[in-house]
Amino acid sequence: MSYPYELDDETLWEAGYHSGRLYFFLAQGAAEYLELPTGLARNDRIGGCDIELPTSRAFVEGLYDSHSRTNSPLLRGLWHGLLVTSLVLLDMAGxxxxxxxxxxxxLRGEMASFGRSMGAAN
Known part of the structure:
Protein backbone atom coordinates (compact mmCIF):
# COMPACT_ATOMS: atom_id res chain seq x y z
CA MET A 1 0.00 0.00 0.00
CA SER A 2 1.32 3.45 -0.86
CA TYR A 3 0.70 7.08 -0.05
CA PRO A 4 1.44 9.06 -3.23
CA TYR A 5 2.32 12.74 -3.37
CA GLU A 6 1.09 14.30 -6.61
CA LEU A 7 1.59 17.57 -8.40
CA ASP A 8 -0.81 18.24 -11.27
CA ASP A 9 -1.68 14.53 -11.59
CA GLU A 10 2.02 13.52 -11.71
CA THR A 11 3.20 11.31 -8.88
CA LEU A 12 6.37 12.83 -7.46
CA TRP A 13 6.82 10.49 -4.52
CA GLU A 14 5.20 7.06 -4.29
CA ALA A 15 5.70 6.97 -0.53
CA GLY A 16 5.09 3.85 1.48
CA TYR A 17 1.85 4.07 3.40
CA HIS A 18 3.44 4.58 6.81
CA SER A 19 6.25 6.92 5.75
CA GLY A 20 3.87 8.97 3.58
CA ARG A 21 1.31 9.40 6.33
CA LEU A 22 3.97 10.16 8.94
CA TYR A 23 5.51 12.82 6.71
CA PHE A 24 2.07 14.38 6.17
CA PHE A 25 1.31 14.54 9.89
CA LEU A 26 4.79 15.80 10.83
CA ALA A 27 4.42 18.53 8.21
CA GLN A 28 1.00 19.44 9.60
CA GLY A 29 2.41 19.75 13.12
CA ALA A 30 5.35 21.86 11.94
CA ALA A 31 3.01 24.05 9.89
CA GLU A 32 0.87 24.69 12.94
CA TYR A 33 3.98 25.62 14.94
CA LEU A 34 5.31 27.86 12.15
CA GLU A 35 1.84 29.30 11.45
CA LEU A 36 2.24 28.46 7.76
CA PRO A 37 0.17 26.23 5.49
CA THR A 38 1.99 23.13 4.19
CA GLY A 39 0.77 23.17 0.60
CA LEU A 40 -0.24 19.52 1.09
CA ALA A 41 -3.88 18.51 0.74
CA ARG A 42 -5.17 15.02 1.44
CA ASN A 43 -6.61 13.43 -1.67
CA ASP A 44 -9.04 10.61 -0.91
CA ARG A 45 -9.18 9.64 -4.59
CA ILE A 46 -5.51 8.59 -4.63
CA GLY A 47 -5.14 7.87 -0.91
CA GLY A 48 -2.31 10.37 -0.59
CA CYS A 49 -1.67 14.08 -1.04
CA ASP A 50 -1.80 16.77 -3.68
CA ILE A 51 0.95 19.38 -3.59
CA GLU A 52 0.24 23.06 -4.16
CA LEU A 53 3.71 24.17 -5.22
CA PRO A 54 3.95 27.88 -4.26
CA THR A 55 2.50 27.20 -0.80
CA SER A 56 4.70 24.15 -0.33
CA ARG A 57 7.79 26.13 -1.34
CA ALA A 58 6.94 28.82 1.26
CA PHE A 59 6.47 26.10 3.89
CA VAL A 60 9.88 24.55 3.11
CA GLU A 61 11.47 28.01 3.27
CA GLY A 62 9.92 28.45 6.72
CA LEU A 63 11.23 25.04 7.83
CA TYR A 64 14.70 25.86 6.55
CA ASP A 65 14.70 29.25 8.23
CA SER A 66 13.66 27.75 11.59
CA HIS A 67 16.20 24.93 11.25
CA SER A 68 18.98 27.38 10.39
CA ARG A 69 18.16 29.96 13.06
CA THR A 70 18.16 27.74 16.10
CA ASN A 71 21.24 27.19 18.22
CA SER A 72 19.58 24.30 20.05
CA PRO A 73 20.93 20.89 18.98
CA LEU A 74 17.63 19.32 20.06
CA LEU A 75 15.44 21.66 18.00
CA ARG A 76 17.82 21.39 15.06
CA GLY A 77 17.56 17.60 15.24
CA LEU A 78 13.78 17.69 15.46
CA TRP A 79 13.54 19.90 12.37
CA HIS A 80 16.18 18.04 10.39
CA GLY A 81 14.48 14.90 9.03
CA LEU A 82 11.35 16.80 8.08
CA LEU A 83 13.43 19.47 6.39
CA VAL A 84 15.52 17.06 4.32
CA THR A 85 12.43 15.09 3.23
CA SER A 86 10.68 18.35 2.33
CA LEU A 87 13.69 19.57 0.35
CA VAL A 88 13.77 16.33 -1.66
CA LEU A 89 10.04 16.49 -2.38
CA LEU A 90 10.32 20.12 -3.42
CA ASP A 91 13.33 19.30 -5.59
CA MET A 92 11.26 16.58 -7.33
CA ALA A 93 8.64 19.22 -8.13
CA GLY A 94 11.05 21.63 -9.78
CA LEU A 107 22.17 19.14 3.01
CA ARG A 108 22.71 18.16 -0.64
CA GLY A 109 24.47 15.00 0.52
CA GLU A 110 21.61 14.08 2.82
CA MET A 111 19.08 14.95 0.13
CA ALA A 112 20.82 12.53 -2.23
CA SER A 113 20.63 9.77 0.38
CA PHE A 114 16.99 10.46 1.24
CA GLY A 115 16.17 10.93 -2.45
CA ARG A 116 17.38 7.44 -3.34
CA SER A 117 14.97 5.94 -0.82
CA MET A 118 12.19 8.25 -2.04
CA GLY A 119 12.68 7.23 -5.68
CA ALA A 120 14.10 10.58 -6.79
CA ALA A 121 16.33 10.73 -9.83
CA ASN A 122 19.89 11.64 -8.89
Whole structure:
Protein backbone atom coordinates (compact mmCIF):
# COMPACT_ATOMS: atom_id res chain seq x y z
CA MET A 1 0.00 0.00 0.00
CA SER A 2 1.32 3.45 -0.86
CA TYR A 3 0.70 7.08 -0.05
CA PRO A 4 1.44 9.06 -3.23
CA TYR A 5 2.32 12.74 -3.37
CA GLU A 6 1.09 14.30 -6.61
CA LEU A 7 1.59 17.57 -8.40
CA ASP A 8 -0.81 18.24 -11.27
CA ASP A 9 -1.68 14.53 -11.59
CA GLU A 10 2.02 13.52 -11.71
CA THR A 11 3.20 11.31 -8.88
CA LEU A 12 6.37 12.83 -7.46
CA TRP A 13 6.82 10.49 -4.52
CA GLU A 14 5.20 7.06 -4.29
CA ALA A 15 5.70 6.97 -0.53
CA GLY A 16 5.09 3.85 1.48
CA TYR A 17 1.85 4.07 3.40
CA HIS A 18 3.44 4.58 6.81
CA SER A 19 6.25 6.92 5.75
CA GLY A 20 3.87 8.97 3.58
CA ARG A 21 1.31 9.40 6.33
CA LEU A 22 3.97 10.16 8.94
CA TYR A 23 5.51 12.82 6.71
CA PHE A 24 2.07 14.38 6.17
CA PHE A 25 1.31 14.54 9.89
CA LEU A 26 4.79 15.80 10.83
CA ALA A 27 4.42 18.53 8.21
CA GLN A 28 1.00 19.44 9.60
CA GLY A 29 2.41 19.75 13.12
CA ALA A 30 5.35 21.86 11.94
CA ALA A 31 3.01 24.05 9.89
CA GLU A 32 0.87 24.69 12.94
CA TYR A 33 3.98 25.62 14.94
CA LEU A 34 5.31 27.86 12.15
CA GLU A 35 1.84 29.30 11.45
CA LEU A 36 2.24 28.46 7.76
CA PRO A 37 0.17 26.23 5.49
CA THR A 38 1.99 23.13 4.19
CA GLY A 39 0.77 23.17 0.60
CA LEU A 40 -0.24 19.52 1.09
CA ALA A 41 -3.88 18.51 0.74
CA ARG A 42 -5.17 15.02 1.44
CA ASN A 43 -6.61 13.43 -1.67
CA ASP A 44 -9.04 10.61 -0.91
CA ARG A 45 -9.18 9.64 -4.59
CA ILE A 46 -5.51 8.59 -4.63
CA GLY A 47 -5.14 7.87 -0.91
CA GLY A 48 -2.31 10.37 -0.59
CA CYS A 49 -1.67 14.08 -1.04
CA ASP A 50 -1.80 16.77 -3.68
CA ILE A 51 0.95 19.38 -3.59
CA GLU A 52 0.24 23.06 -4.16
CA LEU A 53 3.71 24.17 -5.22
CA PRO A 54 3.95 27.88 -4.26
CA THR A 55 2.50 27.20 -0.80
CA SER A 56 4.70 24.15 -0.33
CA ARG A 57 7.79 26.13 -1.34
CA ALA A 58 6.94 28.82 1.26
CA PHE A 59 6.47 26.10 3.89
CA VAL A 60 9.88 24.55 3.11
CA GLU A 61 11.47 28.01 3.27
CA GLY A 62 9.92 28.45 6.72
CA LEU A 63 11.23 25.04 7.83
CA TYR A 64 14.70 25.86 6.55
CA ASP A 65 14.70 29.25 8.23
CA SER A 66 13.66 27.75 11.59
CA HIS A 67 16.20 24.93 11.25
CA SER A 68 18.98 27.38 10.39
CA ARG A 69 18.16 29.96 13.06
CA THR A 70 18.16 27.74 16.10
CA ASN A 71 21.24 27.19 18.22
CA SER A 72 19.58 24.30 20.05
CA PRO A 73 20.93 20.89 18.98
CA LEU A 74 17.63 19.32 20.06
CA LEU A 75 15.44 21.66 18.00
CA ARG A 76 17.82 21.39 15.06
CA GLY A 77 17.56 17.60 15.24
CA LEU A 78 13.78 17.69 15.46
CA TRP A 79 13.54 19.90 12.37
CA HIS A 80 16.18 18.04 10.39
CA GLY A 81 14.48 14.90 9.03
CA LEU A 82 11.35 16.80 8.08
CA LEU A 83 13.43 19.47 6.39
CA VAL A 84 15.52 17.06 4.32
CA THR A 85 12.43 15.09 3.23
CA SER A 86 10.68 18.35 2.33
CA LEU A 87 13.69 19.57 0.35
CA VAL A 88 13.77 16.33 -1.66
CA LEU A 89 10.04 16.49 -2.38
CA LEU A 90 10.32 20.12 -3.42
CA ASP A 91 13.33 19.30 -5.59
CA MET A 92 11.26 16.58 -7.33
CA ALA A 93 8.64 19.22 -8.13
CA GLY A 94 11.05 21.63 -9.78
CA UNK A 95 13.40 24.34 -8.61
CA UNK A 96 14.05 24.06 -4.89
CA UNK A 97 14.85 26.82 -2.44
CA UNK A 98 18.21 28.52 -2.18
CA UNK A 99 20.41 27.06 0.53
CA UNK A 100 23.05 29.02 2.39
CA UNK A 101 26.61 28.24 1.28
CA UNK A 102 27.48 26.89 4.74
CA UNK A 103 24.59 24.37 4.56
CA UNK A 104 24.70 23.43 0.89
CA UNK A 105 27.18 20.54 0.86
CA UNK A 106 25.83 18.73 3.92
CA LEU A 107 22.17 19.14 3.01
CA ARG A 108 22.71 18.16 -0.64
CA GLY A 109 24.47 15.00 0.52
CA GLU A 110 21.61 14.08 2.82
CA MET A 111 19.08 14.95 0.13
CA ALA A 112 20.82 12.53 -2.23
CA SER A 113 20.63 9.77 0.38
CA PHE A 114 16.99 10.46 1.24
CA GLY A 115 16.17 10.93 -2.45
CA ARG A 116 17.38 7.44 -3.34
CA SER A 117 14.97 5.94 -0.82
CA MET A 118 12.19 8.25 -2.04
CA GLY A 119 12.68 7.23 -5.68
CA ALA A 120 14.10 10.58 -6.79
CA ALA A 121 16.33 10.73 -9.83
CA ASN A 122 19.89 11.64 -8.89
Missing amino acids: PSITLRAEDEEA
